[in-house]
Amino acid sequence: MATKTKVWLLKTVIHLAALIPLVYTYYLAIIDQLGGDPVEAILHFTGIGALNILLLSLLISPLAKRFKQAYILQTRRLVGLYAFAYALFHILSFLFFEVQFNWQLFVDEIIQRPYITVGMLAFTVLLLLAVTSVSALKRKMGKRWQQLHNWVYPAAILAAVHFYWSVKSELIEPSIYLVMVAVLLALRADKFKRWFR
Amino acid sequence: MLIKFKSSDHIGENQVTDESVYHNRRDMLKKMGFVGTGALMAATTPSRAASLSLFGGDQAQGAVNPNLKALDFSAEKSAQALGQVQTPELKATTHNNFYEFGTQKNQPSELAQNFKVNPWQLKISGHVENELTLDYDDLFNKFALQERIYRLRCVEAWSMVIPWIGFPLAELIKLAKPTSDAKYVAFKTLYDPEQMPGQASRRIGGGIKYPYIEGLRLDEAMNDLTLMSVGMYGKALPNQNGAPVRLVVPWKYGFKSIKSIVSIELTKRRPKTTWNILAPNEYGFYANVNPDVSHPRWSQASERRITTGGLFARNRIETLPFNGYGEQVAHLYKGMNLRKNY
Numbered sequence: 001m002a003t004k005t006k007v008w009l010l011k012t013v014i015h016l017a018a019l020i021p022l023v024y025t026y027y028l029a030i031i032d033q034l035g036g037d038p039v040e041a042i043l044h045f046t047g048i049g050a051l052n053i054l055l056l057s058l059l060i061s062p063l064a065k066r067f068k069q070a071y072i073l074q075t076r077r078l079v080g081l082y083a084f085a086y087a088l089f090h091i092l093s094f095l096f097f098e099v100q101f102n103w104q105l106f107v108d109e110i111i112q113r114p115y116i117t118v119g120m121l122a123f124t125v126l127l128l129l130a131v132t133s134v135s136a137l138k139r140k141m142g143k144r145w146q147q148l149h150n151w152v153y154p155a156a157i158l159a160a161v162h163f164y165w166s167v168k169s170e171l172i173e174p175s176i177y178l179v180m181v182a183v184l185l186a187l188r189a190d191k192f193k194r195w196f197r
Numbered sequence: 198m199l200i201k202f203k204s205s206d207h208i209g210e211n212q213v214t215d216e217s218v219y220h221n222r223r224d225m226l227k228k229m230g231f232v233g234t235g236a237l238m239a240a241t242t243p244s245r246a247a248s249l250s251l252f253g254g255d256q257a258q259g260a261v262n263p264n265l266k267a268l269d270f271s272a273e274k275s276a277q278a279l280g281q282v283q284t285p286e287l288k289a290t291t292h293n294n295f296y297e298f299g300t301q302k303n304q305p306s307e308l309a310q311n312f313k314v315n316p317w318q319l320k321i322s323g324h325v326e327n328e329l330t331l332d333y334d335d336l337f338n339k340f341a342l343q344e345r346i347y348r349l350r351c352v353e354a355w356s357m358v359i360p361w362i363g364f365p366l367a368e369l370i371k372l373a374k375p376t377s378d379a380k381y382v383a384f385k386t387l388y389d390p391e392q393m394p395g396q397a398s399r400r401i402g403g404g405i406k407y408p409y410i411e412g413l414r415l416d417e418a419m420n421d422l423t424l425m426s427v428g429m430y431g432k433a434l435p436n437q438n439g440a441p442v443r444l445v446v447p448w449k450y451g452f453k454s455i456k457s458i459v460s461i462e463l464t465k466r467r468p469k470t471t472w473n474i475l476a477p478n479e480y481g482f483y484a485n486v487n488p489d490v491s492h493p494r495w496s497q498a499s500e501r502r503i504t505t506g507g508l509f510a511r512n513r514i515e516t517l518p519f520n521g522y523g524e525q526v527a528h529l530y531k532g533m534n535l536r537k538n539y
């Protein structure tokens with residue numbers, strides 16, 4: 001199969017895998033068929049979805065290297081953008097459905113709740129990365145683009161910390177996420193060593 | 198007046214439809230392969246049941262249980278209670294914090310299905326003249342059952358309106374005849390890891406210390422609002438709501454209203470309480486609903502009232518001191534600093 005076809009196929013799968021659950025879950029929430037509290041269910045769905053996709057985006061280059069399949073690198077931007085999209089739905093759902101446009105409360109929560117402050121920081125990074133993901137900007141920014149996009153690593157850590165901090169007592173699942181982030185970073189140990197040399 | 202009515206009178210027609218639609222959706226989800234598959238991100242079940250399926254399995258959704266027995270009780274008739282929109286039974290029975298059966302809200306309705314509540318023993322002991330043990334039938338027959346429509350305010354800033362059925366705790370305590378040494382009341386949930394998966398596994402039960410324990414000051418326990426509940430929505434309690442007998446203290450955050458109680462002990466000293474042991478700066482002994490004292494991780498000034506309406510329901514309302522029951526209970530705390538004694 002030509003590389004172009006393979007990339008096209010893979011991207012189609014990514015679109016479907018990201019969009020179908022998103023649309024269907026919101027649909028169920030809107031018609032009140034998503035458990036007792038659709039708002040909580042949506043926040044959890046989009047939060048964990050954003051984190052999963054973000055980690056997946058960080059898995060692409062190690063996979064490409066390990067299996068010598070360079071073409072999958074061409075899907076990285078798309079996956080990263082879906083991580084951002086889920087995060088965007090996450091915080092918009094927080095604003096629309098959780099605090100229900102009580103801006104005072106929205107701002108207070110972001111400032112006063114450390115776990116939400118951390119989530120906001122992670123989101124800010126994802127926003128910058130998404131905005132600068134356009135090819136024209138990438139060319140224009142040159143070396144600075146790579147520097148900016150290295151911030152994806154702190155963003156992943158922040159997102160996992162936000163998750164860990166958000167739960168009341170059940171720490172096992174968020175701990176596993178922290179470990180997964182650590183593993184994904186460890187796979188890039190060489191790169192980080194070069195920075196500090 | 199004693200009214201008898203069956204469950205079917207109590208569920209409106211649209212609620213029945215809701216339920217079957219609800220189940221169809223889940224079947225559809227399964228067919229589409231979102232539930233319990235290793236798809237990119239599969240958390241399409243209520244709450245995050247199948248988050249990437251790394252951690253969640255597929256479980257049948259619990260339902261409004263048609264097998265629960267209908268109860269004899271005198272119906273609530275206060276104007277205040279009747280003026281409120283009640284939470285649909287399906288929601289109140291599928292959105293539960295009962296960590297013994299899982300930390301996710303939909304888990305108790307699934308994992309508590311086979312929990313055995315009959316036979317049951319509830320022991321009243323400690324500083325009393327008259328130690329008592331109530332068995333399963335006593336819970337329903339020893340006291341005249343009444344309906345009480347109460348607001349339930351969870352510490353997580355959501356709330357419901359639920360028609361409970363039960364008897365005042367005061368009646369039970371009076372029967373046991375507390376001695377002058379009795380100052381507090383300590384409650385304990387059943388400890389049975391074989392039946393309660395959350396007690397057997399840290400992953401399911403969130404790693405809190407079991408058995409779950411709670412406590413009240415004696416005067417709080419004797420207040421007329423404090424209810425021992427054996428039913429809701431006209432029927433016996435579903436397992437996931439704390440069958441066969443639970444506490445309901447409507448002016449305090451929900452975690453005070455301990456479920457599936459096996460022991461009530463009158464004590465001289467203030468008893469330890471589960472969430473307070475776990476995070477003393479987040480959960481106090483009193484845990485009175487108080488819009489002015491935030492939980493460290495979220496505001497308590499307002500709440501989302503869960504009734505119907507789905508995602509677009511405009512349901513954020515102001516939280517009231519003592520959950521709106523100040524008239525009945527504020528006097529219990531006269532002269533106390535409620536910021537310190539949260």
Ligand code: HEM
Pocket residue numbers: 040043044045046047048049050051054087090091094098116119120121122123126159162163166167245248
């Ligand atoms: C301004 C930004 C953000 C806000 C206000 C926010 C808010 C929230 C809230 C309110 C919860 C629910 C806590 C609960 O009910 O237990 C939550 C959970 C979560 N959020 Fe965020 N968040 C933000 C950004 C992010 C970002 C950028 C990510 C990931 C990339 C993320 C991932 C998660 C995860 C994984 C959870 C846990 C979900 C679960 O428990 O299943 N959040 N967030």
